[in-house]
Amino acid sequence: MSRSLRVPPALARMSPRVRIGVGAAALVVVLVAGWLVWRAVGGGLVTMERSGGVAGGTVRVEVGDDGGLRIETRKHGTVRATLAADELAALRAELRSADFDHLPAHRMQPGADLQTYVVHYGGHKVTTNDVADLPGLAPLVKRLEGWIHRYDA
Known part of the structure; x- marks a missing residue:
């Protein structure tokens, strides 16, 4: 039995390019935050x-x-x-x-x-x-x- 992934409505209304951009921006935020923590300690x-x-x-x-x-x-x-x-x-x-x-x-x-x-x-x-x-x-x-x-x- 397979389950399909539900895309939140706000993301469903976005074009694929915008979704990729949002994902890439989120990844950059996570990487920068990790680097800042690494530097702080x-x-x-x-x-x-x-x-x-x-x-x-x-x-x-x-x-x-x-x-x-x-x-x-x-x-x-x-x-x-x-x-x-x-x-x-x-x-x-x-x-x-x-x-x-x-x-x-x-x-x-x-x-x-x-x-x-x-x-x-x-x-x-x-x-x-x-x-x-x-x-x-x-x-x-x-x-x-x-x-x-x-x-x-």
Whole structure:
């Protein structure tokens, strides 16, 4: 026994081209919303955003699970690269040793012209302006900063 699909009356009055357009627009909305959510939670393997400091600029570094590297700066726009397998393996080791389960979500020290770091990894978000105060995070930030200087100099 087969059932036919009932088309809502509003769609039935539309031409096939308009129906396709409406479907395509709905798909675009869903894809954009998914991308925005992915960005908001720091999609991929790890994301770091550095802002403030004397210069006041913002830099965002994203590393995907596949080793895709994306660096965004106001000065240079977006730079993309692919990490070598050994670099990705070293990054994964540093992420494990950072022990995000025990890092504070928010640690800010008083001071002027300090840079703020926001790191997203595995559902965790750590915000600090003193990386040295979080020894587990310092090597990770140093590595990500090194890639900023290498690829976006």
